[in-house]
Amino acid sequence: MEERLLTLVVLPYSKAQILKARLEENEIECYLEDINLMEGAATSVKVKIMEKDVREAFPVLEKLLGKKPIAAKKKVEKKDDHILVPVDFSTASAKSCKMAFNIASHLGTKLVFMHCYINPIVHSVPYGDVYMYDSTLLARMDEAEKNANEDFQKFTTKLVNDIGKEKWDAVETDFIIKSGYADEDILAYAEDNNSRLIVMGTGDETANVIGSITADIIYNAKVPVLVVPEKMPEKELSEFNRVLYATNFDEKDFLVIEKLVGLLKPFEAKVFCVHVGKTKQSDWDTAKLEGMKEVLNENYQSKDFDCRLISGDDILEALDSFIEKENIDIISLTTHKRNMISRLFNPSVARKMVFHTQTPLLIFHA
Structure with a gap:
């Protein structure tokens, strides 16, 4: 039987x-095959191997791009400064790409766009021998790869047209197209390559419950994650100037706020540090908030911080009311321990998150 070449992955030239x-x-x-995913972009490369080598090749690819760790890994050294943008060709994904582009252009960082598609060989009979003789699976794999590349090309072409060619060319971009599981591959790449930020979109098809892939990345990513809702009104990044940081007076708050200030550095953004307490306010909560305010004003004298203690037995309703009243542009939370994020994304209360359908969420792992 004649051996066939299969595309293992599409990578930037240097990584290929x-x-x-x-x-x-x-x-x-x-074998390497040059392709042009979009006019004027840096060359992307198809990395092709013989079908008989699929099983041996995947571990080598995982070692290069990253593999989701079973145990905690040591901190990796800082690599090229970039923002990772998962792409699934949806409306929400297009909106997140535009926002990521705006952030990258202000911070002077590179953008890495990543699309993962289902490989019928690997996901149907992983590492088995039968796939080599199953012409149907091979045809399906070729079709999956072809569709992924064509869809990516259409998506990026429209994205460039929307942004403008001159602006687009001012930001360095890389494209990665591979078969795999999106959540695992995104997490692995971000950790192994020390991504500065992950920016991804989410729709509202499930009554405001955040998507499973997005939720998995939020809970497990070691880097900040910006979730862009499909229904978020489109506006320039300079218009995002009111940020809410929801605090539970966690010991990691100041570490998270340091990262937040770093991302907000190019912008004149006001940060509201807000704690939601019970209707009957605690003197201890008031004291902790005052202490937090003093530290922030001392450490960030040029930054505008507004520390507030708001009351409400329902944290979601209290935050929703505050967000609407203060015209909050971005909500920031931390995943540390059983902090506020676990309360916000509990399935039993997620439907109440009216603000979630329109306000981006910036999630930190502390």
Whole structure:
């Protein structure tokens, strides 16, 4: 039977060269094929291997792009400064890409767009022998890869037209298209390559309950995650100037706020540090908030902080009311321990998050 070449992954040229060298070190034949995902962009490369080498090639690819860790890994050294943007071609994804582009242009960072598609060979019979002789699976794999590349090309072409070619060319971009599980691959790449930020979209098809892939990334990412709702009104990044940081007076608050200030550095944004207490306010909560205010004003003298204690037995209703009253543009939370995020995304209360359908969420892992 004649051997066929299969596309393992689409990578930026530099990463494709590294992968080719590593595959050949493992005695795996590898061929590179240039493709143009969009006019004027840096060349992307299809990395192709023989079908018989699929099982041996995937571990090499995972080692390069990252593999979701089972145990905690040591902190990796800082690599190229970039924002990671998962792409699924949805309306929400397009909106998140535009927001990520605006952030990258202000921060002077690179954008890495990543799309993961289901590989019928790997996901139907992983690492088995039968796939080599199943022409139906091979045809489905070719079709899946072809569709992924065509959809990506259409998506990015429209994105560039919406943003404007001159603006687009001012930001460095990379494109990665691979088969796999989106949540695992996004988390692995972000951790192994020390992404500065993950920006991703989410729709509201399930009555305001956040999508499973987005939720998994929020809970497990070691880097900040910005979730952009599909129904968020489109506006310039300079208009996002009122940020809410919801605090439970956690010991990690100041570490998170330091990261938040770093992302907000190019913007004149006012930060509201808000704690929701019971209707009958605690003197201890008031004292902690005053202490927090003093530390922030001392550490960030040029930043505008407004510390508030608001009352309400229902945290969601209290926050929703505050967000509407103060015209909050971005909500920021931390995933540390059983903090506020676990209360907000509990399935039993998620439907009440009216603000979630229109206000971006910036999530930190502390």
